[in-house]
Amino acid sequence: MVRILVIGLVLVVSSNATAELIPTPDFTSHAIPTTEVPPGDGAGWEYVDVAALAIALGLASYFALVTRSRKHLFALSFASLVWFGFVRQGCVCSIGATQNVSLALFDPAYVIPITVVVFFLLPLLFTLFFGRTFCAAVCPLGAIQEFVSIKNVQIPRWVDHSLGLLAWIYLGAAVIFSATGTAFLICRYDPFVGFFRLGGNANMMIAGGVLLLIGVFIGRPYCRFLCPYGAVLSVFSRFSRFHVRIPPTQCITCGLCSEACPYGAIEAPVAPALPSEASRGRSRLGWILLASPLIVAVFAATGSMMRVPLSQMDLDVQLAQQLRMETLGLATTTTDASDAFRNARRDERVLFESVLVKQQQFGRLGLLLGAWIGVVISVKLVSLAIRRPHADYRADTKNCVSCGRCFWYCPVGDAPAGKNVANEQPEPSQLVQIT
Structure with missing residues (x-):
């Protein structure tokens, strides 16, 4: 019984001594800071x-x-x-x-x-x-x-x-x-x-x-x-x-407006085509119309093959490429995105699988973009093949x-008389x- 009391007394004294050596900090008077978000412009400025x-x-x-x-x-x-x-x-x-x-x-x-x-x-x-x-x-x-x-x-x-x-x-x-x-x-x-x-x-x-x-x-x-x-x-x-x-x-066809326009938006007079020129023009227009579907198809096919470079704009694709280079030892330094990915212990396989899906999606998007480029080029060729005669200068x-x-x-x-208007x-x- 006496031994138990002595042991308890020693534990109490030890705890008091420890408490004195390492006092518990007091945070009651500490003000916890709050996160401050800078105010935006507000909806009022948008309406302004x-x-x-x-x-x-x-x-x-x-x-x-x-x-x-x-x-x-x-x-x-x-x-x-x-x-x-x-x-x-x-x-x-x-x-x-x-x-x-x-x-x-x-x-x-x-x-x-x-x-x-x-x-x-x-x-x-x-x-x-x-x-x-x-x-x-x-x-x-x-x-x-x-x-x-x-x-x-x-x-x-x-x-x-x-x-x-x-x-x-x-x-x-x-x-x-x-x-x-x-x-x-x-x-x-x-x-x-x-x-x-x-x-x-x-x-x-x-x-x-x-x-x-x-x-x-x-x-x-x-x-x-x-x-x-x-x-x-x-x-x-x-x-x-x-x-x-x-x-x-009122136009005197002096051409000064065409020379002054820096955007090429003033069209000079265009004479009507001669019969031989009109025939060649119709033939040229016909060939362009026949070639237009082929132009669209070629550009669409080319665009579909651009899925890998197009997908480089996606952040997940960029991250997957960086992780692969780090794994193979081809990257000398890491990036904030790759460090955050590894610290979060995310599964690389899941990321790589999602990247493959996105690259397939960009293959379809590339096809659409290529087809769009083909349409734009075809429309431009058709517009250039059509001759629009007019006798005066006019604004495009x-x-x-x-x-x-x-x-x-x-x-x-x-214009004052006698002055060089040029x-x-x-x-x-x-x-x-x-x-």
């Missing part, structure tokens, strides 16, 4: 952007079609560049909204904001009535290129037509990748958003700088040859109810962005107007 877009589109249409004022269009372009570009940092953007709409159409779980839908549809609606006035003075990507367009060089028509196909190809790729939730190509490879946000991906900022340098000599290279939204607007503009036109009764409604440069150079009506910039005339 929509209102600004509607007002800018209305002003651009008025300046282009009613007052025919290049000066006012230029000022509106500056305001749009400041607000939609540098203040709102290029987002939300009508060009990028194409991807959101595509994803919403193919993924029922994706909820698209109503303001994004408005940004996508409103310029299309204005274009259907008034032509591409969105491109004239509202789009910040067009505005930043307009300001550097100083020494315009006319490029050969075949180069213009060939490079113009890239915008349609880009549109098809952007729709496919966004519809599957793989990537938003337009936003990822936006060449000017880095300037708007005063920082970003170095490679894209270099690409944007190169495009601006090219834009000094060739008018709006991104808008003409790469912009997928501009490709859609060009179709709508062909059916526009009102558009900048050249009345044939699909390519004209209503920038107003031709207003300054038209000599009819307002070297002067007369006031806006009555020649280029709406009909």
